[in-house]
Amino acid sequence: MSHFNANDPQNKSWIDIPSDSDFSIQNIPFGVIKKPDGQVVVASRIGDKVIDIASLFDLGYLSSLPFSKEDFHATSLNRMMKKGKAACSTLRNRIAELFNEKNNELKNNSGDQEKILLNSSACENLMPVEIGDYTDFYSSIEHATNVGTMFRDPNNALLPNWKYIPVGYHGRASSIILSGEPIHRPKGQQKPKDDEPPVFGPCKLLDFELEMAFITYDGKPLGESISTSEAEDYIFGMVLFNDWSARDIQKWEYVPLGPFLAKNFASSISAWIVTLDALEPFRVAGPEQDPKVFPYLEYSGNKNIDIHLEVYIQPEGSDESLVCSSNYKYMYWNQNQQLAHHTINGCNINAGDMYASGTISGKEKSSYGSMLELSWKGTQAVKLNDGSERKFIQDGDTVIMKGFSKKDGVRVGFGEVSSKVLPAK
Ligand code: MN
Numbered sequence: 001m002s003h004f005n006a007n008d009p010q011n012k013s014w015i016d017i018p019s020d021s022d023f024s025i026q027n028i029p030f031g032v033i034k035k036p037d038g039q040v041v042v043a044s045r046i047g048d049k050v051i052d053i054a055s056l057f058d059l060g061y062l063s064s065l066p067f068s069k070e071d072f073h074a075t076s077l078n079r080m081m082k083k084g085k086a087a088c089s090t091l092r093n094r095i096a097e098l099f100n101e102k103n104n105e106l107k108n109n110s111g112d113q114e115k116i117l118l119n120s121s122a123c124e125n126l127m128p129v130e131i132g133d134y135t136d137f138y139s140s141i142e143h144a145t146n147v148g149t150m151f152r153d154p155n156n157a158l159l160p161n162w163k164y165i166p167v168g169y170h171g172r173a174s175s176i177i178l179s180g181e182p183i184h185r186p187k188g189q190q191k192p193k194d195d196e197p198p199v200f201g202p203c204k205l206l207d208f209e210l211e212m213a214f215i216t217y218d219g220k221p222l223g224e225s226i227s228t229s230e231a232e233d234y235i236f237g238m239v240l241f242n243d244w245s246a247r248d249i250q251k252w253e254y255v256p257l258g259p260f261l262a263k264n265f266a267s268s269i270s271a272w273i274v275t276l277d278a279l280e281p282f283r284v285a286g287p288e289q290d291p292k293v294f295p296y297l298e299y300s301g302n303k304n305i306d307i308h309l310e311v312y313i314q315p316e317g318s319d320e321s322l323v324c325s326s327n328y329k330y331m332y333w334n335q336n337q338q339l340a341h342h343t344i345n346g347c348n349i350n351a352g353d354m355y356a357s358g359t360i361s362g363k364e365k366s367s368y369g370s371m372l373e374l375s376w377k378g379t380q381a382v383k384l385n386d387g388s389e390r391k392f393i394q395d396g397d398t399v400i401m402k403g404f405s406k407k408d409g410v411r412v413g414f415g416e417v418s419s420k421v422l423p424a425k
Contacts, residue, residue: 006096007281009408013099014107015117017047022404022413025099026281028092029272029414030077030237034124042072042080043123044095045272050118051095059112061098061105065091076130077236077273081217081351085233088217089277125271127178128239129215129352134176135342136211136243136263136356137168139333141287143361146373151251163291166333166341168358172264176354179270179417183244185395185424186265190248198252202424205247205378206393210311210369210401212328213241213356214335215273219349226343228299231336232276234349240270240309240401240417241356247372247392267356270401270417278412282306282405284329293337296344303334307414309360309403311369313384316396321384323374326360326367328403395423 005011006028013025023029023045033043033050041054054072056062066087071080081088098106106112138144141158144167148157161167177183185206191198215236219226226234243263250262286304307328314320333341338355359369368374371392374382381389393399398420404413 004093004097004100006093007278009281009410011096012101013046014101015046015049015099020411021047022411022415023047023272024411025096026410027274027278027412028095029274029278030080031128031272032074032076032126034126035118036122040075040126042074042077045120046099048120050120050123051099052116052118053095055115056095056098059115062091062094065094067091075126076352077128078130078352081129081236084217085236088236088275092275092277125178125180128271128273129354131173131176131352131354132350133353134171134173134267134356135168135354136171136259136358137166137333137338138358139166139331139338140358140360140369141332142330142363142367143359143369143373146361146368150372150377163289164294166297166338168338168342169258171259171267171356173354175264176267176269177419179268179419181268182420182422183266183268184422186246186249186261187424188246188249188261189252191252192248203246203249204392206421207245207247207371208311208393208399208401209243209245209359210309210324210326211241211243211356211359212238212307212309212403213269213354214238214276216339216349216351216353216355218351219343222348223346224343225296225346226339226349228297228336228340231339234339235276235335237273237275238279238414239273240403240414242268242399242401242417242419243356243359244268245370266419268417268419270414272415274412274414279305279307279405281410282407282412286329286334287332289332296340297337299334299336303336304329304331305405306407307403307405309401312400312402313390313393314398314400315384315386315388315394318384318386320398320400321386323382324367324369326362326369328357328360330360330362330367331357393421395421397421
């Protein structure tokens with residue numbers, strides 16, 4: 001077993017890694033790729049190179065680890081994740097060790113390097129996990145306050161349950177798509193005027209939601225719960241998450257059972273899952289929770305994570321414009337609390353399940369994580385670099401989200417999630 005520490009800020013690689021790369025030697029994320037020869041394998045990423053983990057295994061570099069060939073010659077990470085936290089943590093440490101400048105095992109074997117290292121531009125990223133279930137939370141107090149202020153009452157913006165319950169709903173896993181895949185503008189019922197009947201047609205108020213999602217390992221049997229202190233043993237890693245939203249469809253349909261067709265036409269994720277292990281050095285304290293939470297939601301230690309987030313809109317044929325800078329550390333309810341709440345009734349979880357944070361807004365206007373908030377319900381236009389204006393997302397626009405953590409000269413990032421909006425079918 002390797003006792004190497006992949007998180008050591010002193011680690012350097014024998015691979016050339018651009019200093020602004022999200023995929024430093026301290027990251028070692030996991031994904032699934034199609035190689036130039038058509039093979040689909042489990043992979044990692046370092047700088048501009050993809051690491052073929054299946055070949056690493058086949059060539060004997062992972063022989064002391066509790067994995068088998070089928071775990072890496074696979075079309076998803078689920079089989080690997082079923083080995084659990086301890087095994088996957090050791091795997092990441094071992095890969096970091098092999099690419100460390102002081103380790104000669106692979107460094108001195110150019111024949112093996114040719115089989116294991118691929119140019120990222122020559123590989124196609126595939127969906128990294130088979131997502132069985134998907135849950136979307138609503139855990140940013142700034143976002144919930146903004147929405148409550150716009151649609152209900154500025155003096156009672158938060159509903160009475162919000163500070164007691166990490167509010168969420170069960171979403172749809174089938175329409176979660178990978179970065180790079182375009183979406184079509186959804187169609188549906190809307191009710192633009194209060195005193196007139198509803199209309200049917202393409203959504204006019206198409207929006208993004210800046211979110212992050214975590215992915216779990218297998219949990220406990222039905223009927224048991226995961227505590228806030230156990231939560232990290234069940235969380236594999238995180239991705240950037242664009243929870244596409246049709247605001248006009250949402251407004252008409254959401255009473256009384258909540259989000260439905262306004263949310264389930266597509267959500268886009270970034271391709272590389274950054275492990276919770278790699279994010280540990282970037283932990284920070286969360287906001288104070290007042291009123292005091294129920295005991296099952298209490299936690300100790302720093303459970304928020306400092307992840308800088310950006311959203312860009314790129315109109316057809318133009319450069320991208322930054323429209324939002326936010327941070328995952330703003331979350332009122334942290335992941336540990338979300339998972340503890342999700343399982344407190346005995347609900348079971350499985351390897352590959354995905355849990356999105358809810359729109360991540362900060363206090364400043366420039367940190368609002370949706371066009372709904374940035375344009376304040378369509379009353380204020382957002383200016384783009386090419387001189388055009390947006391209140392919501394137009395056909396031909398590409399929405400790009402980026403995210404990274406940085407501390408002590410170490411950068412651990414997510415790359416991006418990028419999706420273009422095509423006209424309604
Ligand atoms: Mn959402």
